[in-house]
Amino acid sequence: MRLFTIWYIVPVYNDLDQKTVCPNGRIRTVNMQFSILNAAVCGSTLFLLCPHTVGVECLE
Numbered sequence: 001m002r003l004f005t006i007w008y009i010v011p012v013y014n015d016l017d018q019k020t021v022c023p024n025g026r027i028r029t030v031n032m033q034f035s036i037l038n039a040a041v042c043g044s045t046l047f048l049l050c051p052h053t054v055g056v057e058c059l060e
Contacts, residue, residue: 022058031055 018027033053042050 025059028057
């Protein structure tokens, strides 16, 4: 889960580290996935805090 603020532009934190996410390979893709719950949180905070589910695919 990643958090964004100021209308999806500024990430709250950025700690996607290749060593912790894909210890035996390299990162192939990072996908941001849409969720109704994430959209509800974003809308209820007037787009000030918008969580996104992130999927990471690794190369072996």
